[in-house]
Amino acid sequence: MTITNALAGIAVEDIGEAIDFYERLFGRMPDARPINDVAEWKTxxxxxxxxxxxxxxxxxxxxxxxxxxxxxxxxxxxxxxxxPVAKAIGDFFKTAKFRDPDGNQIVLSQPQHGTY
Structure with missing residues (x-):
């Protein structure tokens, strides 16, 4: 299999509340709103x-x-x-764990110098 791209999906109960959170997380509005119950950000x-x-x-x-x-x-x-609800520093990554309003887990991860 050759993977050329990926789409991550995050299930929420209230799309309006979620959009507010993810706009603050990503620092910008969604790149697409293909239907009322969906918001998308391009990386x-x-x-x-x-x-x-x-x-x-x-x-x-x-x-x-x-x-x-x-x-x-x-x-x-x-x-x-x-x-964040938790932070950690390991041999390969620094991480910070967050929860969105529904409890979905979002982790920020920074590779340690020389490991990525």
Whole structure:
């Protein structure tokens, strides 16, 4: 199999509340709203993050975002009222774990120098 791209899906109960959170997380409005219950953000690498209404699965999604400077992102997010529920430094990555309003897990991950 040759994978050329990826789409991450995050199930939420209230799309309006979720869009507010993810706009603050990503620092911008969605790149697409293909239908009322869906918002999408494109990543610089070409992938997409799709937030969609699915009350039965809301809160069970997980997303990891690789960032260049986790300290910078933590500072920016704190200005928007988004604070991590946990932080860790390992041999290969620095990470910060967040929860969206539905409880979905979002992890920011910065590779340690020389490991990526």
């Amino acid at each position: 610089p690498g070409g992938g997409w993050i799709q937030v969609f209404t699915d009350a039965d699965r809301a809160g069970a999604s997980a997303l990891t975002l690789v960032v260049d400077d986790i300290a910078e992102e933590l500072g920016r997010l704190s200005l928007h009222g988004i604070v």
